[in-house]
Amino acid sequence: MGYSSKGDSGFASVPSLLRRNAAEFGSKSAYREKEFGIWQSWTWANTEEEIQALALGMLALGVNRGDFVAIIGRNRPHLYWSMVAAQMCGAIPVPLYQDAVAEEMAYVLNHCGARFVIAADQEQVDKVLEIQDQLPDFEQMIYLDTRGLRKYDHTRLHEYASLQDQGRSASAAIKSELAAREAELTYDHTCVMLYTSGTTGKPKGVVLSNRNIIETAKASSEFDGLARGEEVLAYLPMAWVGDFIFSIGQAYWTGFCVNCPESEETMGTDLREIGPTYYFAPPRVFETQLTNVMIRMEDAGRLKKRMFDYFMEHARKVGGSILDAKSVSTLDRLKYSLGELLIYGPLKNTLGFSRVRVGYTAGEAIGPEIFDFYRSMGINLKQLYGQTEASVFITQQPDGEVRGDTVGVPSPGVEVRIGDNGEVYYRGAGTFVEYYKNPESTADTKDPEGWVATGDAGFFEPDTGHLRIIDRAKDVGKLADGGMFAPKYVENKLKFYPNILETVVFGAGKDRCVAFINIDMSAVGNWAERNNIAYSSYQELAGHPRVLDTIQHHVEEVNASVALDPMLSGCQVHRFLVLHKELDADDGELTRTRKVRRKIIGEKFEDLVNALYDGSESIYTETEVTYEDGRKGKISATLSLRDAKVVPVQKLAAE
């Protein structure tokens, strides 16, 4: 293929980048973590020492070349180090989703045959011990947080810090072995294996090589001019490819600092304290944040509220243009500066966005209002389109060419083409090696020339060259009358209303579309409070007639907007219901990355779908739910089904 074994830069692996960083700017902060109320930090030199000690310890424990080392826990420096330490030993790190239930974990651990597990705390250790009988390959576990684990049987358990000490004391004897293993690493060695959550079927292990990661990190860092001085907050799941690219790939390539929050709940405070310059979040996070801002503004004093409304209005008008460096009149600029002083600046500071230079969102479509809100305040939020199989980047938006409805131009080093059926294909340096132990899937997804099918349908806009994604290719179907059915397109429009958290539209092969809707508890709850509407549970609020009225209103507005699109006007929602429970990953209704599992939902709630089509007014249903600790229960409810007004469309040439 004409690739060298090291790449142009001469760095063939993450450990080699670590050595470079420690040698060239060893005294610069590499990691921070807030613990005991204080940001503890480690320089690159400290990091090198910690990782080396752990790697020696792992070597002493018997980690071999090519072994898989599973890593389970929330974002913590020590767990990032363990990935690099595994690489040093010639082993392959496999980060897992920490909220995965035991069975999901058992599948993945078995599939890769992990001999070693590095677990963050007692909860994760318990989970693995619970399934250890199903894991013939599992041998030893290393744990980080000692709490509650002292009295466990330690024949297969090792404390992280004491393993490091063992490594340090055995250093003289095995140091050369470690150095040899590290030196063996080439561009073609596996850097990491990540399991895709998969909207259908079992998770697949995506093998990414050093070439994939380092080339991608290099190209994407250059694309946005990322430098050593960046600060990022690592809070997205470590098992997700994005976190690996940002917190390991780009961080080691450019040498910037990765900050880990104190706990999941303190995210907001930690974000504010760190003030990241480079920030990534899925649309959901931005949505929640905007909803919170709006709720709090509702409770603000009248003067503040009016100032907020006035300046946000102005920002909507000129903020985006100022950010894109387009021409804006001096008066408008002055007014915007005043707004920056009074509203935007303080608000950005509260949200922790004061220093954001480059912000990305991806994974799902983001609502145009939400997107514009952040951009108009001067936050350089952009969209990218990516996949685990591509080491994230397929397309991304360059500065100054940012729009809500596209996902940008092909990333540097990536080729993109549209197939005959509208499906998007790509290939490039970041394109994955294979699915582990699954040649059929590999062959299905990646053709011999290296083109990978994304499974998404989209097209390039002729005048701008930007890619637009319509829906999952397999979800795009036909209505009974032959019209195009793109559920995601309608769902996204619905989800842009703050009151609607999640929605599923059905209609493939039918004569019309119907929808399930999940209300957003914080937005609707706040509305209920302000309107003196009493409720005792999610279920009760979701079934309240006035809530249904509001949702109906939203649905009808969406229908009006869908009707304007000549290709998709058949996708208007004729009937809908508001679900009595929130769709949940624990019940298998969403993936761990919170994407809707359309087929499973359709099967599970078949009675409700049928009721929507047969015209009944209400329906009684029982649903099994899984609690956080894995116990199962049942909830029952009588749901009312509603008709929504649709805009009649004259049948132009529908085909």
Place this chain on the structure above:
Amino acid sequence: MLDQAEGYTTADGRKIGGTVMDMRNITLRFGGVEAIKNISFDIREGEIRAIIGPNGAGKSSMLNVISGFYVPQEGEVWFRGEKRKPLKPFEVARQGIARTFQNIALFEGMSVLDNVMTGRLTEMKSGLLSQAIWRGKAEREEVANREICERVIDFLEIQNIRKTPVSRLPYGLKKRVELARALASEPKLLLLDEPMAGMNVEEKEDMSRFILSVNDEFGTTIALIEHDMGVVMDLSDRVVVMDYGKKIGDGTPDEVRNNQEVIDAYLGVSHD
């Protein structure tokens, strides 16, 4: 019955030491009311000891005797091998006894952190002037004490409400903050007065987990009053059962559960 030798080992492998606190023939009266009638029992090092009984049985009074807040008219309290004289509250705290209250007694207007810091008050030795200038000793003391408080905050997983005023917290969290304040004084004996009262199942589970971890991680001896029988039986090593000021049972949860007198008291058989 338990052997009287120095200590024993529990089923889950914890070492229980010798007697820390010995209550000998305690009688407590309020005017003509005898709240506690001639009760004796002991608390051993490292164990979780529960006091249970129906409403008005004298449980809280008993806890107040242990904490030194009430001085019994008759009987002796022996703590760590010494007969205890009547004490002031701060003297009790210095002996290494801390408690939480049935009706939360936090400083509502202060932040969680400040409330927890009050648990370190007995350890603040620098003078008023030094505290005001906040240099040298006062600063060093505060930093050291803050670190202990932060470890407790981390332990009880309340980092996210560190700066929140207590008045804004829900009930279940206030209970946890109270526990944090008690733990901040690094007690040898922790007294919990109905730690789970008014909590939902999830909060009770959390609290039980914390109580067990406190006992396990720091080896703290714990005496607790609780109504929820399920919780008591799961948590405690030994249980004292009281009814109308009298002790009607004492032993392991299993022994107590099968004690006819206890069953009667809880099922409400008429008393003569």
